[in-house]
Amino acid sequence: MANSHNEVNVVIIGAGLSGLTAAFELKKQDISFTILEARDRAGGRIYSLKEDHFGLDLGAQWISTHHEKMKRLIAEYDLETISTSQKGKTIYEQRGRVKEVNGFLPPVSRLALMDLFKVKRKINHMIKQLPDEAPWNSELGQSLDQITMQDFVNASMFTDEGKIHFTLLAEEELSTKMYNVSALDVFWFLKSAGSVNKLLSAEQYWIREGASSLVESMAERLEDYIEYNRPVEEVKYDSYNEAVVSSGEKQWKAKKVIITVPPNITGNIKFDPELPKARTALQKESDFPFVMKMVVVYDKPFWREAGLNGSLFSDQGPISLTMDSSPKDQRFGVLTILIGGENAQIYSKMGQEYRRNETIKTLVRFFGEKAGTPIQVYEKDWSEDKWTRGGYGSHFPPGTLTKYGNALTEPVGPIHWAGSETATKWRLYMEGAVQSGQRAAEEVWHDLHSKQ
Numbered sequence: 001m002a003n004s005h006n007e008v009n010v011v012i013i014g015a016g017l018s019g020l021t022a023a024f025e026l027k028k029q030d031i032s033f034t035i036l037e038a039r040d041r042a043g044g045r046i047y048s049l050k051e052d053h054f055g056l057d058l059g060a061q062w063i064s065t066h067h068e069k070m071k072r073l074i075a076e077y078d079l080e081t082i083s084t085s086q087k088g089k090t091i092y093e094q095r096g097r098v099k100e101v102n103g104f105l106p107p108v109s110r111l112a113l114m115d116l117f118k119v120k121r122k123i124n125h126m127i128k129q130l131p132d133e134a135p136w137n138s139e140l141g142q143s144l145d146q147i148t149m150q151d152f153v154n155a156s157m158f159t160d161e162g163k164i165h166f167t168l169l170a171e172e173e174l175s176t177k178m179y180n181v182s183a184l185d186v187f188w189f190l191k192s193a194g195s196v197n198k199l200l201s202a203e204q205y206w207i208r209e210g211a212s213s214l215v216e217s218m219a220e221r222l223e224d225y226i227e228y229n230r231p232v233e234e235v236k237y238d239s240y241n242e243a244v245v246s247s248g249e250k251q252w253k254a255k256k257v258i259i260t261v262p263p264n265i266t267g268n269i270k271f272d273p274e275l276p277k278a279r280t281a282l283q284k285e286s287d288f289p290f291v292m293k294m295v296v297v298y299d300k301p302f303w304r305e306a307g308l309n310g311s312l313f314s315d316q317g318p319i320s321l322t323m324d325s326s327p328k329d330q331r332f333g334v335l336t337i338l339i340g341g342e343n344a345q346i347y348s349k350m351g352q353e354y355r356r357n358e359t360i361k362t363l364v365r366f367f368g369e370k371a372g373t374p375i376q377v378y379e380k381d382w383s384e385d386k387w388t389r390g391g392y393g394s395h396f397p398p399g400t401l402t403k404y405g406n407a408l409t410e411p412v413g414p415i416h417w418a419g420s421e422t423a424t425k426w427r428l429y430m431e432g433a434v435q436s437g438q439r440a441a442e443e444v445w446h447d448l449h450s451k452q
């Protein structure tokens with residue numbers, strides 16, 4: 001807790017999952033801290049609504065069985081989870097062709113399947129050669145950073161059908177076109193998940209009361225330490241051991257500052273002296289794609305009766321992905337919808353009514369007439385949210401990571417960097433946010449300890 005002069009050892013900027021995690025680590029070490037959060041709530045990119053004690057996630061939702069840190073948190077806070085329904089057919093729309101598929105094999109010819117299998121094996125082999133940390137310093141990393149992911153796919157795959165399917169899945173995961181992103185960025189993302197298959201199975205279950213119930217419980221235990229509605233405007237630092245953090249009229253003096261704000265909006269904060277050029281260039285070049293999430297509630301999960309599992313992948317838009325997020329007892333049905341990249345950019349400019357109508361029309365096209373009569377439609381446009389400005393996380397074009405990658409985590413005087421963008425395991429996921437908060441707190445603890 002800050003004393004009356006607002007002097008603490010550490011100021012944490014941002015009460016998302018990474019900031020909350022860093023706070024618990026500091027608390028364990030008896031290091032004084034304050035968390036300054038711009039919004040009136042904790043969680044950042046985690047944001048759920050509640051319908052009859054059931055969570056409707058408009059931000060981060062799914063967890064994988066490989067997310068060890070998240071699993072521990074869920075157990076610690078005694079939260080119930082629901083498994084993503086796998087029974088029934090998945091719908092794929094690729095270049096206008098719609099197919100319903102049972103099981104896990106993609107709806108492509110044997111030749112395209114072979115092509116997909118080969119490229120997956122190639123990627124898995126290559127990511128094993130990349131170092132976990134700072135892959136841009138390796139020879140392989142540097143060569144991958146010279147091309148886009150689209151270049152890599154074009155050079156590595158031999159069937160159009162295989163390429164189309166790969167593109168569908170990759171662009172949904174990235175929420176942007178593969179030609180916008182460095183191949184290294186994507187390889188590092190995959191490396192951090194462990195393999196292509198692990199990344200593709202990241203959506204295995206979710207928290208029954210919504211992911212917000214986790215961050216709200218964490219924030220409750222930290223309530224004496226969090227100041228809400230405190231957008232940080234300036235960080236002044238003049239030595240390795242002193243910083244003054246300002247929000248409005250109020251100031252906090254600290255030995256260390258942990259910044260968890262995503263790189264694309266870190267530039268909203270004024271730094272005095274200015275951050276090193278590599279850091280500001282990294283922030284400027286970080287691409288936070290447009291993304292929107294919608295939740296459509298029905299009186300029941302009617303698609304299950306038709307043998308569908310509620311999953312839809314489409315490269316035609318406006319919807320990129322749907323998933324069944326209904327409660328176990330099926331007291332109502334929930335379809336979660338993700339709209340990414342250019343579709344989200346266009347959607348963002350249209351009115352809410354247009355978006356609602358267009359979405360329902362699209363759902364009717366795939367799931368039938370019953371999709372036309374929802375009880376509720378909720379939406380969140382993350383690109384329009386001042387404190388996030390897109391999602392799911394930052395991606396970089398070719399050349400940026402090689403030139404400025406080290407600046408992602410390199411401390412600047414008393415400033416340390418956290419946030420899921422800085423993680424080496426499950427980057428850009430909640431799991432990565434937790435890892436980054438632990439790493440930043442450890443750096444701070446180590447520095448403060450060694451200076452005593």
Ligand SMILES: Cc1cc2nc3c(=O)[nH]c(=O)nc-3n(C[C@H](O)[C@H](O)[C@H](O)COP(=O)(O)OP(=O)(O)OC[C@H]3O[C@@H](n4cnc5c(N)ncnc54)[C@H](O)[C@@H]3O)c2cc1C
Nearest residue numbers: 014016017018038044045060061062232391419420428430
């Ligand atoms: C639509 C969407 C769907 C997603 N789905 C999943 C999923 O299913 N599974 C998964 O694992 N991950 C998912 N993610 C990613 C996941 O949400 C993030 O990786 C994770 O929540 C990031 O946490 P963080 O603490 O690093 O950053 P954030 O959550 O962005 O936290 C940063 C905090 O800093 C605050 N802040 C910003 N500027 C300032 C300032 N100037 N002063 C003070 N505070 C400031 C923000 O308000 C925010 O609370 C999704 C993200 C989005 C947007």
